[in-house]
Amino acid sequence: MSAVPFIGRRRELAALTKRLDRVRRTGAGSAMAIRGRRQVGKSRLVQEFCDRAEVPYLFFTATKGMSPVEAVGALCAELKESCLPADPEQVVHVSSGSWPEAFRVLHTAIPLAPSIVVFDEMPWLAEQDDLFDGALQTAWDRLLSAKPVLLLLLGSDLHMMERLTAYDRPFYGRADTMALDPLDPAETADALGLTGGDAIDAYLTSGGLPGILRAWPHGTPTQEFIRQECEDPASALFGVPESVLLAEFPSPDQARRVLEAVGSGDRTHAAIAATAGGREGPVQSGSLSPLLRRLTEEKRVLAMDEPLSVQAGKPALYRIRDHNLRMYLGVLRAAAEHSHRGRPDLAFRLVQRRWASLRGRAVEPVVRDALGMAAAAGELPWPDAETVGGWWNRRFSPEVDLVGADRAPVARRVLFAGSIKWLGTPFDGHDLAALRRDALQVPGFETGTSGLVVVSLSGTDGTIGADLVWNADNLIAAWR
Numbered sequence: 001m002s003a004v005p006f007i008g009r010r011r012e013l014a015a016l017t018k019r020l021d022r023v024r025r026t027g028a029g030s031a032m033a034i035r036g037r038r039q040v041g042k043s044r045l046v047q048e049f050c051d052r053a054e055v056p057y058l059f060f061t062a063t064k065g066m067s068p069v070e071a072v073g074a075l076c077a078e079l080k081e082s083c084l085p086a087d088p089e090q091v092v093h094v095s096s097g098s099w100p101e102a103f104r105v106l107h108t109a110i111p112l113a114p115s116i117v118v119f120d121e122m123p124w125l126a127e128q129d130d131l132f133d134g135a136l137q138t139a140w141d142r143l144l145s146a147k148p149v150l151l152l153l154l155g156s157d158l159h160m161m162e163r164l165t166a167y168d169r170p171f172y173g174r175a176d177t178m179a180l181d182p183l184d185p186a187e188t189a190d191a192l193g194l195t196g197g198d199a200i201d202a203y204l205t206s207g208g209l210p211g212i213l214r215a216w217p218h219g220t221p222t223q224e225f226i227r228q229e230c231e232d233p234a235s236a237l238f239g240v241p242e243s244v245l246l247a248e249f250p251s252p253d254q255a256r257r258v259l260e261a262v263g264s265g266d267r268t269h270a271a272i273a274a275t276a277g278g279r280e281g282p283v284q285s286g287s288l289s290p291l292l293r294r295l296t297e298e299k300r301v302l303a304m305d306e307p308l309s310v311q312a313g314k315p316a317l318y319r320i321r322d323h324n325l326r327m328y329l330g331v332l333r334a335a336a337e338h339s340h341r342g343r344p345d346l347a348f349r350l351v352q353r354r355w356a357s358l359r360g361r362a363v364e365p366v367v368r369d370a371l372g373m374a375a376a377a378g379e380l381p382w383p384d385a386e387t388v389g390g391w392w393n394r395r396f397s398p399e400v401d402l403v404g405a406d407r408a409p410v411a412r413r414v415l416f417a418g419s420i421k422w423l424g425t426p427f428d429g430h431d432l433a434a435l436r437r438d439a440l441q442v443p444g445f446e447t448g449t450s451g452l453v454v455v456s457l458s459g460t461d462g463t464i465g466a467d468l469v470w471n472a473d474n475l476i477a478a479w480r
Helices: 010-026 042-053 068-081 099-109 123-128 132-142 158-164 185-192 196-206 222-230 236-248 254-263 269-276 285-298 323-340 344-376 429-439 472-478
Strands: 030-035 057-061 115-120 149-155 176-179 302-305 317-320 387-392 399-405 414-421 451-456 468-470
Touching (some): 010 030, 010 149, 010 176, 030 042, 030 158, 042 057, 042 149, 057 068, 068 099, 068 123, 099 132, 149 158, 185 196, 185 472, 196 323, 196 344, 222 236, 222 344, 236 323, 254 323, 269 285, 317 323, 323 344, 344 387, 344 399, 344 414, 344 468, 344 472, 399 451, 414 429
Parallel strands (some): 030 176, 115 149, 414 451
Antiparallel strands (some): 302 317, 387 399
16 A cells, blocks of 8 residues: 555545446446546546555556557556466567557456456547547457456546547447546545635645645645745645646647636636737637637636526636636746745745735635535525526626526526625624625515525624525535
8 A cells, every 4th residue: 555645535436446346246347437637636546446446457557649559568568567467478568559459468368356457548548549449449348348347547638538438439338437526625624634714725725636735734724834835846836736737738829828817817708818819919709719618618727607697697707627726827836936046935925915815716616616515405594596606797896706596597586695705804794784785786686585695714793694604614514
């Protein structure tokens, strides 16, 4: 077993164990495709599972840009070194680059007892050989699935991994799918031994990425951790998001400029176009719209929020989906530059200056997700609440942080409106008066029927007459 402590993932380990138990019970093969962004912990999860399963396994990791000849040769070499074959000397080395031949060699090596075969970064194999998917499907149908093997296919290219099991692709209907997200706020809190606002701050900073959490001393508050990391130019706090950025966007093209514009705080189509443009002016809508759609729907690096009410509303707002990458583009990258120049004091001072505003905006989707989960579990005072969003008009005056409704993006009923105050002062009567005033502008909000929700880092002043008051502990509890 690895000496590095393994964090969370109880549900995911249980799902993998369930499928291996099925293989044991039926004697037939089972396949699962696992997708997730880089650094989210796919390889670490599956390695932990293989270590705990105590069955023979092969863990093969593809290399980007490797030719089919090189990839097939590397698979055969890895297979020979693994604990999968009963007699490693019987593993035939395939030098032709033929995946059908390689899968026949793999089939011969798989024992008649339960085992696991892992292909990590599988999209890189398909990139170099258009026939890979078809060869995998044929080998699975005719050879591999007849053995008691659990086949795990891992990939960081979310779009390609979704395409692997799409209805028009060869492997359709042959594999279960798992989307691996970062650790959630509750798992982050447990991993670091933090509670309340400290745990939420840690989640917003780390994004729940295991590579950062493993470097985080147990029980260390976020500001202290960041201060310590500013003294280390090679810190995972800086290195992990930068590696993700370089892997997804290796060249400073228009997509990278759009992403950085959103990361710097631009949320609307017009603002993004202006910041991502050049001397010729803003990015043209004909170029920006499909690019935003690709970054949102295919790359999944951006999220798009629409105002929620009983009327269709505009404009849509964009944000960085991953919390750590959002914090990195917002301040940590600039801090890293100071750190590299030997000025950790300037690095930390920069973080302190920008922290309150960045955190206040970053926590909004976390709060909405938490309330949405509580609504789905029937734990809110409004049984018909099914979705939680926000509302704004074209002037962004006002912006209402929270709107609960029976459906999205155009609701039949607005069940509540709410405000988030993520500062060091409690939510008071002035804040409540502003919420009541702003809520009246949300189409569908009805005084006396629709409720009021307050979510405050520092609690309330004790005089607030809202229908629901939450703090940071309530947010963490929503993920329990």
